[in-house]
Amino acid sequence: MPAADHTLDRDRFHAAWDPAIPPLLTVSSGATLTIATRDAANGKLRDRLTADDLARVPDDLRALLDRDAARYAADEELAGHALTGPIDIGGARPGDVLQIDVLAIEPADWGWTSFGPGFGLLAAEFPTRYTHVWDLRGGRDSALRAGVRVPLEPFCGVMGVAPDVPAPVSTVPPRAVGGNMDIKQLIAGATLYLPIAVAGARFSVGDVHAAQGDGEVCGTGIEMESTVTLRLTCRRDLTITGPQFELPSPLPGAWNTAGWYATTGHGPDLFVVTQDAIRQMIEHLVARRGLTREEAYVLCSVAVDLKISEVVDAPSWLVSALLPKGLFRDQDADPPRTNA
Numbered sequence: 001m002p003a004a005d006h007t008l009d010r011d012r013f014h015a016a017w018d019p020a021i022p023p024l025l026t027v028s029s030g031a032t033l034t035i036a037t038r039d040a041a042n043g044k045l046r047d048r049l050t051a052d053d054l055a056r057v058p059d060d061l062r063a064l065l066d067r068d069a070a071r072y073a074a075d076e077e078l079a080g081h082a083l084t085g086p087i088d089i090g091g092a093r094p095g096d097v098l099q100i101d102v103l104a105i106e107p108a109d110w111g112w113t114s115f116g117p118g119f120g121l122l123a124a125e126f127p128t129r130y131t132h133v134w135d136l137r138g139g140r141d142s143a144l145r146a147g148v149r150v151p152l153e154p155f156c157g158v159m160g161v162a163p164d165v166p167a168p169v170s171t172v173p174p175r176a177v178g179g180n181m182d183i184k185q186l187i188a189g190a191t192l193y194l195p196i197a198v199a200g201a202r203f204s205v206g207d208v209h210a211a212q213g214d215g216e217v218c219g220t221g222i223e224m225e226s227t228v229t230l231r232l233t234c235r236r237d238l239t240i241t242g243p244q245f246e247l248p249s250p251l252p253g254a255w256n257t258a259g260w261y262a263t264t265g266h267g268p269d270l271f272v273v274t275q276d277a278i279r280q281m282i283e284h285l286v287a288r289r290g291l292t293r294e295e296a297y298v299l300c301s302v303a304v305d306l307k308i309s310e311v312v313d314a315p316s317w318l319v320s321a322l323l324p325k326g327l328f329r330d331q332d333a334d335p336p337r338t339n340a
Contacts, residue, residue, distance in 0.1 A: 010036040015080035016168035019198040026088040029234040035084050037206045040223040042082035080171040081158050085204025089234050092201040097238040100192040101231040105154040107136045111210045111224035113298050120219040130294045134222050147329045151254040155186045157207035164197040176242045184212045189248030195240050211302050217278050218301035257326035268315040277321040
């Protein structure tokens with residue numbers, strides 16, 4: 001790939017959507033940028049861990065991660081995502097559309113997945129903090145445990161432009177102008193379209209994941225720092241009211257290497273039936289694949305896809321949770337769980 005027109009490091013960032021934040025730079029429509037991003041913990045864990053540490057002292061690493069992740073969660077100043085930007089696109093105006101072509105995403109050497117009290121789809125059922133550290137150096141997949149490997153398909157969890165608001169707003173919810181959408185299909189080759197709400201667009205990016213299931217049910221995917229290369233183009237021939245995107249290949253990409261196993265939930269409350277589908281998947285992974293409950297919850301978050309299978313029989317909805325069997329080296333084996 002040719003060198004980008006501009007580069008941005010991760011040292012300057014912001015943690016709220018606010019059109020008053022001065023841009024880091026202004027680029028012309030069609031410019032390419034190589035942008036370094038921070039992870040979901042804003043680098044709090046980076047200084048203590050390296051990829052070489054993973055093989056050497058995994059138990060000690062987990063203790064360090066748990067401590068720092070808890071500290072991060074309690075730090076109100078860093079409650080939002082640490083985003084690289086904002087970037088002005090010269091001449092962009094409200095009503096235009098920003099086209100973001102994802103050209104490349106370079107993973108870090110390591111990543112992490114964590115859940116804790118009060119966080120995640122099944123927060124009440126997992127009250128103890130748990131963290132898994134992933135070795136990403138191979139570039140293709142990473143091990144949850146022996147015999148279970150998760151394919152890496154990195155994507156930007158947050159891509160957005162500034163909303164037209166009078167005061168700063170949180171980066172946590174997705175918005176009409178993008179933001180924390182966590183759309184795992186926005187891998188290299190994808191194109192995202194966002195409606196522009198303020199002059200210059202004020203684009204920012206961050207929260208890159210090495211892998212994630214549709215749903216991100218424990219609250220995190222495989223979180224990591226990264227370097228992304230994007231092309232930003234202002235479009236005046238399009239009119240949209242919310243994010244839209246195009247994908248480079250048929251779904252589901254690298255995950256579709258073998259069969260699938262699905263659990264379901266049904267009932268009048270979409271949130272509750274989603275919980276039911278994931279709860280049954282965790283039970284399946286524990287009973288038939290020998291995972292601990294914590295490992296199963298992590299695997300659901302980074303690799304299991306939630307689907308709304310039916311809405312026509314309202315008020316009873318049906319949600320499916322789909323597990324790709326290709327994660328398991330012995331795809332035909334369903335060993336029962338044994339307690340030592």
